[in-house]
Amino acid sequence: MQECDKFRVHFSSYIEGELIAEERQALEAHLAVCTDCSEAIYQIKIIRRSLQTLPPITTSQNFEHRLQQRIADLNNASPWATPFMNLRHNWKIPAIGSAVASIVIVGVLLLSPAQQQASKNNGKHLPAAIHNPLTPTSSFSKMNAASPQTVEQKEAMPVDSMVNRQAIPRTNRRPVQLVGD
């Protein structure tokens, strides 16, 4: 069987007359003694002829008229309509948008209690949310451990920047992207 596998990779080239003389002679010597391979070659030739003689089909009579209509519609479409049409057909864009919005909302809801807790504790000890692995802020706090700011300040920043920027004096505000540095 391993002997057969060695020759099977050359079947197509042999059928199409593309094997070099040396390889062709070796294959023909094998076919002379192997009925499985010689039968397979015979069957592949018939399958190939069957593929080549499949009855052709033709497009329907109104094919070109329908295409012209679609092209006319394309040309007549108002320029602002296209992006909305694309959005309607490509559901992924609104789906991803909704998913991102949901994550932001859930994040805000999870962070709000943490912020309230932080302000209540007033720097005495770490807020409970920091120990909660489900709270997105925990990774920020760990990464910022070397920072001179208090943990409470760092935890509050992303929430404030998203929810209520006006509630914190401008001097204490940091850009969101610095929090996770």
Added chain:
Amino acid sequence: MVRKKNDNKPQRVSDEELIARFQQGDQQAFDILVHRYKDQLLNFVYRFVGNRNDAEDIVQETFLRVYKNKHYYKEIAKFSTWIYTIAGNLAKTELRKRKRRKLFSVSNFMNEEKDYDIPDVERNPELEVDGTIKDDIIQKAIEKLPPKFKEVILLRDVQGFSYEEISQILNIPLGTVKSRVNRGRLKLQEDLKFLFENEEKSKEESKI
């Protein structure tokens, strides 16, 4: 063979010249290209997706894409390879959509293989008079092939493209094309050999 490769009429304008004229705004050049390619593309796509209406929609979409993206065509490639690339990609997308639909279909859990089974030997025991295999059986066998084998078999054996052209259409190395054609043919032979076993039995029975 569906595709006519050797149309050497001297007055025939080349596809590349037509698309160049269309790129400059000649709408009639586009119409000629549609007329030239619509049937051969339909045959390619129909054999690929196995449904005539879907195939015609895909060919329509192919021409719309050519129309909208005409300026992306560069003369370094043959027009035929470019348009077959577009049609082939759309056909593969259609199959992927169907696969997803099938995954969520209740009937899928009830009888997964039914749609792709080759007809039963007893109901289709004979080859055609000329020794070829019946069209519906060969079509079922094509549909059963994995897409990467199906596309090369259709381009090579049904559409008559050279290995080099297939390499350009699918953007894969020449050696990969040859290997896939060989494996695709072996897969077809494996799936259809029962027909020949039946033929052998008939021969032996007639001798007795």
